Amino acid sequence: QVQLVESGGGLVQPGGSLRLSCVASGSIFSIGDMSWYRQAPGKERELVALISSRGNTNYADSVKGRFTISRDDAKNTMYLQMNSLKPEDTAVYSCYATVVTRTAVGLLSSLEVWGQGTLVIVSS
Numbered sequence: 001q002v003q004l005v006e007s008g009g010g011l012v013q014p015g016g017s018l019r020l021s022c023v024a025s026g027s028i029f030s031i032g033d034m035s036w037y038r039q040a041p042g043k044e045r046e047l048v049a050l051i052s053s054r055g056n057t058n059y060a061d062s063v064k065g066r067f068t069i070s071r072d073d074a075k076n077t078m079y080l081q082m083n084s085l086k087p088e089d090t091a092v093y094s095c096y097a098t099v100v101t102r103t104a105v106g107l108l109s110s111l112e113v114w115g116q117g118t119l120v121i122v123s124s
Contacts, residue, residue, distance in 0.1 A: 002026035002099045002113050009093060009118030016122070017083045022095030022115055024076040029108055032098035034071055034078045038091035038120075048093070049080060063089075085122045092117040 008020040024031060032053050039045040049069035050058045057069050068081040078095060094117040101109050 002028060002101055002111055004095050004097060004113050004115035006093065006095050006115045006118040009120045011121045011123065012085055013124050014085060014087060014122055016085050017081070018085065018120060020080040020082065020093055020095075020118060020120075022078040022080075022097075024097060024099060024113070026099075027101045028076060029100040029102045031073065031076060032100070032110075034069075034095065034097040036069060036078075036080045036093055036095055038089075038093045039117075040088075040091040043091075045094075051078065082120070085120075087122050090120060090122050092119050094118075 003025050004022055006020060006022050008018060012018050033050060035050040036048040037045050038048050048060050048063055049067055051069045051071050059067060066084045071078045095115040097113050099111050099113050101111060103109050
């Protein structure tokens with residue numbers, strides 16, 4: 001089994017910063033693309049940022065220039081540095097990754113894994 005656990009959410013004033021972390025644990029052979037999604041109250045979930053296994057990044061237009069996604073494969077961890085936060089950034093942020101695991105009989109298996117989410121509130 002593989003788990004993704006997010007941390008770093010909380011309450012921050014407009015213009016402030018937060019750094020989210022997503023740690024993968026379990027029987028991990030390798031991790032492919034990793035992403036941050038968010039879902040605001042009453043809205044659909046949206047892709048915030050993606051980082052490939054090679055480090056290529058992509059961002060939603062609404063966060064370009066303010067958010068930075070990164071990863072540390074040695075620690076099986078992905079980060080989202082969020083600066084110049086706005087009230088409209090308020091949402092539950094969840095991480096998602098494609099993970100290759102080694103089964104009990106030694107075979108490789110690809111999984112799509114979601115974290116449980118961490119709440120970010122931007123308010124004065």
